Amino acid sequence: MEELAYSGSADAAALRSRMTRCGGEEWNYQFSCRTPACATCRGRYIGRQRRAAIKRFAKHENHDLAFASIVIGATDYVDEIGETFMKFRKDLRNIVDANRRQRRRWNNFEALLWLETDALSGDDFVHLGSDKKAQLGEMAPLFVRDSGPVWVVTAHGVIARPGIDYQEVAEDFRQRWPGTKRVDVRPFYDHQTKDQNLGYTINYALKHECRTHLGQFAEPWPMGWMAEYYSYLNRWSRGFQSTRISISPKEIKSTNAILPKYNKTETEELEPLPFIYSDSVFHTYYNWKDET
Numbered sequence: 001m002e003e004l005a006y007s008g009s010a011d012a013a014a015l016r017s018r019m020t021r022c023g024g025e026e027w028n029y030q031f032s033c034r035t036p037a038c039a040t041c042r043g044r045y046i047g048r049q050r051r052a053a054i055k056r057f058a059k060h061e062n063h064d065l066a067f068a069s070i071v072i073g074a075t076d077y078v079d080e081i082g083e084t085f086m087k088f089r090k091d092l093r094n095i096v097d098a099n100r101r102q103r104r105r106w107n108n109f110e111a112l113l114w115l116e117t118d119a120l121s122g123d124d125f126v127h128l129g130s131d132k133k134a135q136l137g138e139m140a141p142l143f144v145r146d147s148g149p150v151w152v153v154t155a156h157g158v159i160a161r162p163g164i165d166y167q168e169v170a171e172d173f174r175q176r177w178p179g180t181k182r183v184d185v186r187p188f189y190d191h192q193t194k195d196q197n198l199g200y201t202i203n204y205a206l207k208h209e210c211r212t213h214l215g216q217f218a219e220p221w222p223m224g225w226m227a228e229y230y231s232y233l234n235r236w237s238r239g240f241q242s243t244r245i246s247i248s249p250k251e252i253k254s255t256n257a258i259l260p261k262y263n264k265t266e267t268e269e270l271e272p273l274p275f276i277y278s279d280s281v282f283h284t285y286y287n288w289k290d291e292t
Contacts, residue, residue, distance in 0.1 A: 009231060011231035011232060011234065011235045012227050012231040014231075014234065014235070015035065015037060015230060015231045015234040018033045018035060018234065019033050019035060019037060019038055021033065022038055022040070022041065023040070032044075034240060035230070035233070035234050035240075036208055036230060036233050036234075036240060036243075037226075037230035037233075037234070042206070042208060045206070045240055046202065046203060046206045049202050049206065050198065050199050050202045050203070053112060053158060053198045053202055054195050054198050054199070056110075056112070057110075057158065057160055057194070057198060060160050060162060060194075061162075061194070062188050062190065062193070062194040062197065063187065063188070063190065064160055064161060064162040065158060065159070065160055065161075065187075065188045065194065065197065065198070066158070066159050066161060066166045066169070066185055066186060066187050066188060067156070067157075067158065067184075067185070067186045067187075067188065067197075067201050067204075068111070068113065068156060068157060068158070068159045068169070068173075068183075068184070068185045068186075069154060069155070069156035069183075069184040069185075070088070070113075070154065070155050070156065070173060070177055070182060070183050070184075071135065071139075071152065071153075071154050071177070071179075071181075071182040071183075072084055072085065072088045072153045072154060072155060072177070073088075073139055073152075073153050074136060074139045074150055074151065074152045074153065075150070075151050075153065076148070076150055076151075077151075078151060078228050078229060078232045079232065080151075081115075081117055081151055081153055081232065081236075082232075082236040082237065082242065084153045085115045085153055085155070085242075085243065086242075088153075088155060088245075089245045091176055092111065092113075092245060092247070093245075093247065095172060095173070095176055096109055096111070096247055099172065100250055105162075105163040105164055106164065106250075107249060107250040108160070108162045108163065108249045108250075109159070109160065109161055109164060109169075109247070109249065110159065110160035110247055110248060110249055111157070111158070111159045111160075111245065111246070111247040112157045112158045112159075112244070112245075112246050112247075113155040113156060113157035113158075113159075113205070113244070113245050114155065114156065114157050114205045114206055114243055114244050114245075115153065115154075115155055115243035115244070116154050116155070116156065116205070116207075116208065117151050117152065117153055117154070117229060118151070118152040118154065118212065118213075119149035119150070119151055119152070119210075119212060119221055119225050119229070120136075120149055120150050120152065120212060121149055121150075124212055124214060127214040127215060128214065128215075129215060131180055131181050134179075134180040135179055135180040135181055135182060136150075136152070138179040138180060139179070148225075148228075149221075149225055151229075155245070156184075156204070156205050157201065157202070157205045158198065158201050158202070158205075159185070160249075166185050166186070166187050167185075169185050170183055170184075170185035173185070188201075210225075210226055210229070
C-alpha cells in the first residue's frame with residue numbers, strides 16, 4: 001500500500017483508493033475491493049473457487065483429472081501480459097475445438113486455468129537452473145531492458161480428461177507451445193482424494209506469491225514490481241475478472257430423427273490468477289481451509 005502511494009501513476013492511485021475502501025461500510029453493505037493485491041479478498045476468492053471446482057468436477061473420477069501448467073511466453077512490458085494471456089486463451093480453445101472435430105473423446109475435455117506472472121531481472125538469470133535458462137532463452141528476446149523485470153506469463157490449473165491419456169494432452173499442447181519444459185501435465189495423486197487434489201491445485205494456481213524462485217531460494221519481488229504488476233491487473237482485469245479460462249464439455253443434443261448432433265457450446269467464464277517457472281512443486285500448497 002505504501003509503494004502505491006509514492007509510485008505517482010494513475011493506475012497505482014486507483015488501486016490504492018480501491019484497497020483503502022476495502023472492508024468499509026458503503027450504502028449499508030461492506031465494500032470488498034476484490035483485487036488480487038488484497039490478501040483478504042484473494043483468500044476469499046480462493047475459497048470460493050475451491051468449492052466451485054469441487055462441485056464442477058463432482059461427476060469425474062480422481063484418475064480423470066490432472067494438474068496442468070503452461071509457460072505461455074515472456075515480455076519486457078507489463079502492459080503486454082493481458083494480451084499474451086488473451087492470445088493463449090484463444091489458442092487453447094482452437095486446440096480443443098480442432099481435437100473435438102477429429103477425436104470424439106475430446107468432447108468431454110474440460111479446463112479451468114488461471115493466469116500467474118513471474119518476474120525476473122537480468123541478474124536473476126544466472127542463478128536459474130539449466131532447464132529454466134534454456135526455457136527462457138528459447139522465448140527470446142529477454143533481458144534487453146536496462147531496468148525493470150521481464151514478466152514470464154504462465155497458466156495453470158485443472159483439466160478433466162475422461163478417456164484421454166494425460167500424455168496425449170501434453171503432446172498436443174507441446175505442439176503449440178514447444179520448448180524446454182514449457183508444458184507440464186500430471187495426473188492427480190491416487191493416494192489422495194479428488195477433493196484434496198482439487199483444493200491443493202486451486203491453492204497453487206491462485207497463490208499469487210510474487211516471489212522469484214532461484215534454485216532452492218525464493219526472493220520477494222521489489223515493492224516497485226509489485227506496485228506495477230498489481231496496478232496493471234487492477235486496470236486490465238478489474239480484479240479477478242479476466243485472468244481465468246474455463247472450457248466446458250461439448251454439449252451433446254439428440255434429435256428424434258437423426259444421430260446425436262454435436263453443438264459447440266463451451267462458454268468462457270471470466271474471472272482469475274498461476275507456477276510460473278517456480279521450482280517448487282504444487283504439493284507444497286497442501287495446507288488449506290475454506291474462508292468465507
